[in-house]
Amino acid sequence: MQLLTLPPSPSLATSIRATAQVFEDPRSQALLAHLQQVAPSEASVLIIGETGTGKELVARHIHDLSGRRNGPFVAVNCGAFSESLVEAELFGHEKGAFTGALAAKAGWFEEANGGTLFLDEIGDLPLPIQVKLLRVLQEREVVRLGSRKSLPINVRVLAATNVQLEKAINAGHFREDLYYRLNVVSLRLHPLRDRPGDILPLARHFIRSYSERLGYGAVELSAGAQAKLVDYAWPGNIRELENVIHHSLLTCAAGVIHAQDLRLSNLRLERQHTPAGTGNTVEDLLQQAFSRLYEEQPGDLYEKVEQALLRSAYQFCHYNQVHTAQLLGLSRNVTRTRLIAIGELVVNKRRAEVPPALDSRVVRLSI
Ligand SMILES: Nc1ncnc2c1ncn2[C@@H]1O[C@H](COP(=O)(O)OP(=O)(O)O)[C@@H](O)[C@H]1O
Numbered sequence: 001m002q003l004l005t006l007p008p009s010p011s012l013a014t015s016i017r018a019t020a021q022v023f024e025d026p027r028s029q030a031l032l033a034h035l036q037q038v039a040p041s042e043a044s045v046l047i048i049g050e051t052g053t054g055k056e057l058v059a060r061h062i063h064d065l066s067g068r069r070n071g072p073f074v075a076v077n078c079g080a081f082s083e084s085l086v087e088a089e090l091f092g093h094e095k096g097a098f099t100g101a102l103a104a105k106a107g108w109f110e111e112a113n114g115g116t117l118f119l120d121e122i123g124d125l126p127l128p129i130q131v132k133l134l135r136v137l138q139e140r141e142v143v144r145l146g147s148r149k150s151l152p153i154n155v156r157v158l159a160a161t162n163v164q165l166e167k168a169i170n171a172g173h174f175r176e177d178l179y180y181r182l183n184v185v186s187l188r189l190h191p192l193r194d195r196p197g198d199i200l201p202l203a204r205h206f207i208r209s210y211s212e213r214l215g216y217g218a219v220e221l222s223a224g225a226q227a228k229l230v231d232y233a234w235p236g237n238i239r240e241l242e243n244v245i246h247h248s249l250l251t252c253a254a255g256v257i258h259a260q261d262l263r264l265s266n267l268r269l270e271r272q273h274t275p276a277g278t279g280n281t282v283e284d285l286l287q288q289a290f291s292r293l294y295e296e297q298p299g300d301l302y303e304k305v306e307q308a309l310l311r312s313a314y315q316f317c318h319y320n321q322v323h324t325a326q327l328l329g330l331s332r333n334v335t336r337t338r339l340i341a342i343g344e345l346v347v348n349k350r351r352a353e354v355p356p357a358l359d360s361r362v363v364r365l366s367i
């Protein structure tokens, strides 16, 4: 199999190109079963997941299980190029097609002919290129920049995104027709924190691969180290776990990785946090929590945050409605209505059963 990665992904230099894969957690096993079902077909697959969840690995696996396994697998990061460059790279160009095009060059579609083209970060593709990509997929032929000749191509396209493309469509950043073309089948990779059964098997897998590469003997995980790995939230997912294990192997005492050898940091939070400045004010902490939620994109974010705020305030006020209303700066009525709506407050059953019309009549009569 010809392996081409354009551009060379920086992670490949340090990470092990997994040949053995870990799918231990029930969620991963379900994914694997689905993957095995769709791989032999020619269907386009949209792979959705946070960074580091294994999207590229899954794409390679699909290719390896398909009838195209003897053809090329070409992986491309759509977000890594400017608009004009991505166009030339995708579709190729003739000599002199633009300033600097000193020679003719085949594009990624041509490179992937007979095999699989993996378009990573598809959401980053500029709109005009999306139009062209759709045309290529529909017509199954590609025209190099500066050429008039169309070249037939036989390529299966797999695409990956770490964002919900539906949102990009609603915001007008992604074409709906292209979305449906790419999303014949979708595979959703859960974040590592949602498939905890994978954490230790993956850790052991990386320990084995890296100690082999470093020329070490067998290395164990202490009980404390295991607990620390399982308890951590892994914002950077499998890639972060791989880096943590690699690093711990370089620093641990012979044969055992202890808890203190595992350097876990919440890189994403730290990174986002830097521009905001100092650090630990309540606003900063809230901002961090929000940023985290934005990245997780739970969907009904507004509702979730409102509910969480109400619940915790209600609890803080020892389930006293009046105090909760004062604390939140809301009227008692509003507080009460919302607490009922989120199921924190059970309405008096008898009153609730009185139909509203009858209820008001009763009130009127009693006036
Ligand atoms: N199921 C798995 N088993 C073993 N290694 C994995 C698995 N999933 C991902 N990896 C490894 O984790 C790293 C990140 O995976 P990658 O596919 O690059 O993630 P993504 O494309 O979603 O950012 C890679 O080194 C990959 O080999």
Ligand SMILES: [Mg+2]
Residues within 6 Å of the ligand: 052, 055, 056, 120
């Ligand atoms: Mg990737």
